[in-house]
Amino acid sequence: MTTLPSLRTTDPISALRDTVTGVVATTGEPGYERAVPWNVSVPVAPCAVVLAADADDISATMRVAAEFGLTVAVAATGHGALPVDESSILVHTSALSECTVDPETRTARVGAGVRWQQVIDLATPHGLAPLVGSAPGVGVVGFLTGCGIGPLIRSVGLSSDHVRAFDIVTGTGAQLHVTPDQHAELFWGLRGGKATLGIVTAVEIDLLPIAEFYGGALYFDGADAAAVLRAWREWSVDLPEDANTSIAFLQLPPLPDVPPPLAGKFTVAVRYASLSDPQSADALLAPMRAVAAPIIDMVGMMPYAAIGAVHADPVDPMPTHERHTLLRDLTPEGVETLLSVAGPEAGSPQVIVELRLLGGAMSRPAPVRSAFCHRDAAFSLMVIGVLAPPIADAVPAHSAGVVGAMTEWSTGGELPNFSPATDAARIARCYDEDTTAWLAALADDHDPDGVLRIGQVVRTPRV
Numbered sequence: 001m002t003t004l005p006s007l008r009t010t011d012p013i014s015a016l017r018d019t020v021t022g023v024v025a026t027t028g029e030p031g032y033e034r035a036v037p038w039n040v041s042v043p044v045a046p047c048a049v050v051l052a053a054d055a056d057d058i059s060a061t062m063r064v065a066a067e068f069g070l071t072v073a074v075a076a077t078g079h080g081a082l083p084v085d086e087s088s089i090l091v092h093t094s095a096l097s098e099c100t101v102d103p104e105t106r107t108a109r110v111g112a113g114v115r116w117q118q119v120i121d122l123a124t125p126h127g128l129a130p131l132v133g134s135a136p137g138v139g140v141v142g143f144l145t146g147c148g149i150g151p152l153i154r155s156v157g158l159s160s161d162h163v164r165a166f167d168i169v170t171g172t173g174a175q176l177h178v179t180p181d182q183h184a185e186l187f188w189g190l191r192g193g194k195a196t197l198g199i200v201t202a203v204e205i206d207l208l209p210i211a212e213f214y215g216g217a218l219y220f221d222g223a224d225a226a227a228v229l230r231a232w233r234e235w236s237v238d239l240p241e242d243a244n245t246s247i248a249f250l251q252l253p254p255l256p257d258v259p260p261p262l263a264g265k266f267t268v269a270v271r272y273a274s275l276s277d278p279q280s281a282d283a284l285l286a287p288m289r290a291v292a293a294p295i296i297d298m299v300g301m302m303p304y305a306a307i308g309a310v311h312a313d314p315v316d317p318m319p320t321h322e323r324h325t326l327l328r329d330l331t332p333e334g335v336e337t338l339l340s341v342a343g344p345e346a347g348s349p350q351v352i353v354e355l356r357l358l359g360g361a362m363s364r365p366a367p368v369r370s371a372f373c374h375r376d377a378a379f380s381l382m383v384i385g386v387l388a389p390p391i392a393d394a395v396p397a398h399s400a401g402v403v404g405a406m407t408e409w410s411t412g413g414e415l416p417n418f419s420p421a422t423d424a425a426r427i428a429r430c431y432d433e434d435t436t437a438w439l440a441a442l443a444d445d446h447d448p449d450g451v452l453r454i455g456q457v458v459r460t461p462r463v
Contacts, residue, residue: 022053037081041319059173129210134311146417154360168198171447192371214281215273216299222266224292
């Protein structure tokens with residue numbers, strides 16, 4: 001591990017350059033542009049960007065930050081970004097690119113700079129599946145520290161329930177290998193606590209023997225939105241655990257990668273992913289196909305490598321605004337309320353308003369306890385808008401209105417990965433009181449100088 005010399009007589013940038021082997025970049029220097037996040041509306045302007053070459057670089061950065069009273073933020077792919085200013089150093093982990101698959105043990109070891117698509121590409125030729133989210137282009141580590149809600153959530157549970165180990169650097173610069181038996185309290189908190197307890201440099205995960213699935217999406221014209229949502233609500237009530245689904249109101253812009261039938265108009269997507277046999281899975285979806293004539297039907301047998309096609313999330317950076325809440329149930333009255341605020345007649349400026357069915361395997365306790373607190377939630381409601389003229393000013397208020405309108409059916413909770421925020425009240429909605437207290441205590445213990453007290457973290461309030 002790097003031994004840091006005395007830093008009393010120098011400045012933080014010089015100290016970083018004296019102790020870090022990777023690139024240290026300040027404003028205007030090559031490498032600083034890596035600070036720009038996927039959500040380009042988030043202001044990220046640290047005093048320096050450290051392109052970490054290894055865990056030792058991160059340890060050194062932690063110690064420099066502590067010496068000069070700075071904080072340390074972390075980024076890999078730029079998803080889930082939050083504001084960073086000149087009081088922070090941004091550690092970029094993209095160079096931590098280790099990615100190995102062991103078909104015999106059905107495991108993978110993955111560095112913090114790796115995206116899910118890279119793991120998919122290595123694992124699927126062996127008939128094995130890494131439990132990705134809806135967008136394979138996001139980073140592995142950020143997804144797992146937020147627990148991970150993927151397209152097969154009802155069938156396989158949280159992706160974080162299939163983590164075997166983490167390698168982390170704490171706020172003191174200590175490098176720890178964390179498992180259910182080693183530093184068990186950190187293993188509990190890293191699965192759900194986001195960056196609260198340290199910067200993850202690598203993870204070891206299970207791979208599941210899933211080679212293919214039956215799924216994809218049915219797209220309907222906006223004129224059928226009410227009928228489709230009402231039918232989806234009734235149909236989803238009794239779905240078996242091998243079936244997963246979400247429904248989304250879409251207003252996709254007319255971009256080259258958007259299919260013409262969906263571009264520039266209000267449409268509805270019913271997403272579906274089943275691990276049942278093709279005949280049974282097809283029969284189970286039949287009631288939704290019968291509601292109205294789909295304008296696009298892309299549901300069928302797919303290799304697991306095509307899992308990203310279920311949600312078809314956007315891949316290009318853009319200025320987005322997100323709001324989210326969890327629902328305990330969805331009554332007919334709730335359906336009508338959602339239609340009134342986000343349906344085709346509501347004048348909604350949002351690009352996506354999504355309901356995702358939860359439950360199933362997610363609702364059962366994990367083999368090893370974690371900081372995830374919402375196994376009883378029945379649905380997730382997500383509202384995503386683009387902060388671009390002429391609707392930029394309308395998006396945030398309308399988004400809050402959609403979530404507020406569904407308060408009667410909301411648990412009041414939120415999912416860590418769906419709620420990037422620095423607001424303490426919003427972060428608190430990701431956890432119950434005991435979990436919040438334990439995460440804050442662990443963070444204070446492993447980061448007494450508050451080096452990691454930035455972004456979406458749980459900390460004891462300063463007085």
